[in-house]
Amino acid sequence: MLPHFYEAVLDLVIKTSTDLPPDVRAAMKTALTNEPPGTQSAQALTIIAENIDQAAEGEGAICQDTGMPTFEIKAPAGANQIWMAEQIRNAIAEATRRGKLRPNSVDSITGKNSGNNLGPGTPVIHFEQWDQDSIEVKLLLKGGGCENCNAQYSVPCELAHLGRADRDLEGVRKCILHAVWQAQGKGCSPGVVGVCIGGDRAAGYLHAKAQLFRLLTDVNPDPRLASLEASVMGRVNELGIGTMGFGGQTTLIGCKVGALNRLPACFFVSVAYDCWAFRRLGVVLDGRDASIREWQYRDPAHPSLPMIDQAGFTRTGREVALTTPIDEAAIRSLKVGDVVLISGLIYTGRDSVHSYLMKHEPPVDLKGGVLYHCGPVILKDGDGWKMMAAGPTTSAREEPYQGEVIRRYGVRAVIGKGGMGAKTLEALRSAGAVYLSAIGGAAQFYARCVEKVEGVSLSEFGVPEALWHLRVRDFPCIVTMDSHGGSLHKDVEVESGSRLKMMV
Numbered sequence: 001m002l003p004h005f006y007e008a009v010l011d012l013v014i015k016t017s018t019d020l021p022p023d024v025r026a027a028m029k030t031a032l033t034n035e036p037p038g039t040q041s042a043q044a045l046t047i048i049a050e051n052i053d054q055a056a057e058g059e060g061a062i063c064q065d066t067g068m069p070t071f072e073i074k075a076p077a078g079a080n081q082i083w084m085a086e087q088i089r090n091a092i093a094e095a096t097r098r099g100k101l102r103p104n105s106v107d108s109i110t111g112k113n114s115g116n117n118l119g120p121g122t123p124v125i126h127f128e129q130w131d132q133d134s135i136e137v138k139l140l141l142k143g144g145g146c147e148n149c150n151a152q153y154s155v156p157c158e159l160a161h162l163g164r165a166d167r168d169l170e171g172v173r174k175c176i177l178h179a180v181w182q183a184q185g186k187g188c189s190p191g192v193v194g195v196c197i198g199g200d201r202a203a204g205y206l207h208a209k210a211q212l213f214r215l216l217t218d219v220n221p222d223p224r225l226a227s228l229e230a231s232v233m234g235r236v237n238e239l240g241i242g243t244m245g246f247g248g249q250t251t252l253i254g255c256k257v258g259a260l261n262r263l264p265a266c267f268f269v270s271v272a273y274d275c276w277a278f279r280r281l282g283v284v285l286d287g288r289d290a291s292i293r294e295w296q297y298r299d300p301a302h303p304s305l306p307m308i309d310q311a312g313f314t315r316t317g318r319e320v321a322l323t324t325p326i327d328e329a330a331i332r333s334l335k336v337g338d339v340v341l342i343s344g345l346i347y348t349g350r351d352s353v354h355s356y357l358m359k360h361e362p363p364v365d366l367k368g369g370v371l372y373h374c375g376p377v378i379l380k381d382g383d384g385w386k387m388m389a390a391g392p393t394t395s396a397r398e399e400p401y402q403g404e405v406i407r408r409y410g411v412r413a414v415i416g417k418g419g420m421g422a423k424t425l426e427a428l429r430s431a432g433a434v435y436l437s438a439i440g441g442a443a444q445f446y447a448r449c450v451e452k453v454e455g456v457s458l459s460e461f462g463v464p465e466a467l468w469h470l471r472v473r474d475f476p477c478i479v480t481m482d483s484h485g486g487s488l489h490k491d492v493e494v495e496s497g498s499r500l501k502m503m504v
């Protein structure tokens, strides 16, 4: 047997969830440098940078959506894959118990969370044999917000703003640009795309995801694909989508393309979109005892340099302080672009809570209240609770419900990420409410704004989906949809659409 295999995998899982690799840090540092200070993207990037440092220092999850654990393993012939898979499942359950991973595995029929990240299809484990005596274990943690931004095109096809995409590399380039434009800030931009040209639908997505294991700084060994990657990266940041879709200089930090043979009748372009919290690491294990021989993507002998060398998120003095419950006049005075600092009691609510509120009265008084689209990582701590990670989740999923919830229960502010649609915008206008963007993935930064977890309702929905009562102080957000019909998300989508048109 391999006595160190379990502890090596547990170490890998914890490091992947908490310490962003150097190539991603470098790309995010460049993004921060390129953004003019004072812009919304610059503010967001400062929070992201501070969050990356906090996660590494405190060994906390970089993002509360710790994602689908996907393992790619290469092992010598004869290695016991059944045993290794069992050890991997044990390590995943232990990392979840320690709060390094959020319980993320949900029964698709009953909606019940397994609580330990185990279940059919979770974690994903792929084995391959190789002719070396060592074992390579790579892990990707990719969350739901960016997973929902994946796209698959069957070309030839017509694309908004870009016209026809043909079965050639120019058609592929159009598909990639379209996928990035379509994602806007919903996948927590700046993102990275892994792309597969060809294959069948299933193999295409798999191969696209496999590209995400490449280093951001590598050069594709196929000169045709290297040129395609360079051509995408040469133009894509002109879209101006920016960090979290706030508008800005950096929309994408990497584009990695692979190709598979296809059937003559099919031509798929599969795009796997990953967020700035681009978490993947690997280890090479000794084939005799599975001790770690080497870390991939990072070198423990050279610890990662901090992202922020000065104070981090600093106040300008123009922030608007709001304390819950909030009255209508205070909300009506806010405009898109204002930065607010929320204090008081707020409530989390995402998919299950919104669906519940369509049929039942809320278990708490939401009048004048703030609803936070967040699926936190929280551990039981004696009689109370310990907040481990608390960033926002993608708001677009609540679009069918949000307007009605705001009107029915008098909610004054919704915090989330990625923006919401026309129905919500109209409800904000008529009811006097605002949509506030928090910075996606900044789970440690926002966890530190939570003074106390005061209670929980609807705990039967599981940790991420329950309605948590959070006492917060100076919780910073940006008004991106106001009560006067203003929407930064709508403006950036229209403007980036017209820039997309110029890229053909």
Ligand code: SF4
Pocket: 063, 064, 065, 066, 067, 142, 143, 144, 145, 146, 147, 186, 187, 188, 275, 276, 277, 391, 392, 393, 394, 440, 441, 442
């Ligand atoms: S950073 Fe955003 S998209 Fe990425 S895992 Fe976190 S919430 Fe999801």
